[in-house]
Amino acid sequence: MTNLTLKQLRYFEALARHNHFGRAADACAISQPAISVQIRELEETLGTELFERGPRQVRLTNFGEEFALRVRDILRSVDELADLARSSRDRLVGRLRIGVIPTIAPYLLPTIIGNLSSMHDGLDIHVRETQTQKLIQELADGRLDAAIVALPVSEPSLTEIVLFAENFVLVRPGEDEGKPVPNREMLREMRLLLLEEGHCFRDQALSFCNMHSARPRELLDGSSLSTLVQMVSAGIGVTLIPEMAVPVETRSASVSIARFRSPQPSRTIGMVWRKTSPIAKQLLRISEVVRQSADALRAQHNPTPIAHLLNLTVSAPAITKSTLPQ
């Protein structure tokens, strides 16, 4: 009692079509005994005769007719499987789940999603916005396909690719416009507003000041860059924000923006995915799109484009300050 095989069903279909063992065998590019044996085994497996073998002709039985209808359906479905695979071999298809940290998401995502959607039309993009730690966990769990975070992540199971570097700028109350830019030491004396625990950007900012998260609340916690900027605007303190956030966050706040002297604080933004991800190639291509989107975005607000390589020491000739019109 062997099992049903697709081969048997294919032979059956051919025989049902030709009503002739020899011609069906030709159609299947096999010899006549091969099909003969396979049909017999199929019938034995089923426990029913599918064909009525007359001396002059072969004919489907009633049951065979019914069987043939279903078999044709099945074979079509199976062939569609292969088609489906072929069509999605190179094209990225289906759901793409991408995670982004909150200090990037609002500024980069609209552009990225627009570009990706227009380039891969069958793609539906799910975005998850949360802190690095959770993103990495979800990535590892397979609940995300990729994440855009600050590097390095240093997970050996993940591929990291650099997208760009972005500087941090100082956000002060509007009336501080023109005042000398504080250095790190001075910054430590000021009331520095930062994101709450868990945000990588908080750690990056603290790191710039040579402070560590152990140092408790001399500083206030804000839940978003937007909140921080609003608090600065209200004169509560100062904060750092990534360059990319400037256009959006300072639009409706009376604050002044100042760049630090070299070495400017900065972080590297990159994209990560599981090394085992089967869409690694496509993700690499996507990372290109993201990088270009980011470049375009920053060029749009920054007449002097900033090199985006990590190990770059810019000796900024002067302070570039900009207080954007609200």
Added chain:
Amino acid sequence: MTNLTLKQLRYFEALARHNHFGRAADACAISQPAISVQIRELEETLGTELFERGPRQVRLTNFGEEFALRVRDILRSVDELADLARSSRDRLVGRLRIGVIPTIAPYLLPTIIGNLSSMHDGLDIHVRETQTQKLIQELADGRLDAAIVALPVSEPSLTEIVLFAENFVLVRPGEDEGKPVPNREMLREMRLLLLEEGHCFRDQALSFCNMHSARPRELLDGSSLSTLVQMVSAGIGVTLIPEMAVPVETRSASVSIARFRSPQPSRTIGMVWRKTSPIAKQLLRISEVVRQSADALRAQHNPTPIAHLLNLTVSAPAITKSTLPQ
């Protein structure tokens, strides 16, 4: 580049369910390398990865998810095939195409169809009413499953089974009621109305009179027994009809019915089907139903039931005549 196999799809489904090669292999009652190899080959065939193999877990890719949905559909359909076969192994199912000669059909069919339908509820019965020659041809061509005809057919490729024997009775104008029953010789002198060429009953009647179809139209041709009886009723001649037709055909005609003295003319009605028919067993059972239906039908109109065996010489004690009320 091997072909897709049901086995591969089954293994795939198991792995998709368990996300674990070892457990999936257990579920399939095979070793782990077997499933490992088959999945790899499936992926090679498709040209796409179905699973993402992490160090700690195995997970479906996006495409794998889509694939799994379709595969489950396919596997279910395939399993249904086997179920279908099992359920129709003994039960007669689907279409039953049965042919009946015109001198039987109107009298027997209503009962037969009723009985068969109620016994096999999935059965849809197609009836073809035409002359023996065509029935046999259609049977041989596979356009019919069985036929009810007068025996013998003497086709070596067909199985014949006797259903019953039926006598012929003489139909005379109503005013002949009570007149002596003619014998064969006398019959030849009378104006004998018969069915047109091609009906077996015509030949059987002629044969009884020791006439052969070569003998031309001393006699008129009617296209149905009903027509013949109506013509008799109009005084045009006499005719023979099978006993079974009496109740129906003499209902609305003023004719008298007379039985012949022994040896009574008779014919054997039987059922035939291709020896190669896969439903031979079921047809045999059906023939039983037909026989019982016929017996019941004749008993209903004939208080003295007539033995239905072929080689039977009945010395009819008297003439049983019946002119039924219209």
Added chain:
DNA sequence: GGTTTGTCATAATGTCATCTTATCGCTGTA
């Protein structure tokens, strides 16, 4: 009426696919 032809079934044998056992290599963990 024997012979030929067409057709499917069966037998013998070879080949390839596929399974099993044994083992490796990697990864995460005690």
Added chain:
DNA sequence: TACAGCGATAAGATGACATTATGACAAACC
């Protein structure tokens, strides 16, 4: 660092399936 879990790989054994050759049988043809 050693160990345990898990999947991949290798080698040998087994089984499925193909091919060629041949048989059986009925139809068709001298």
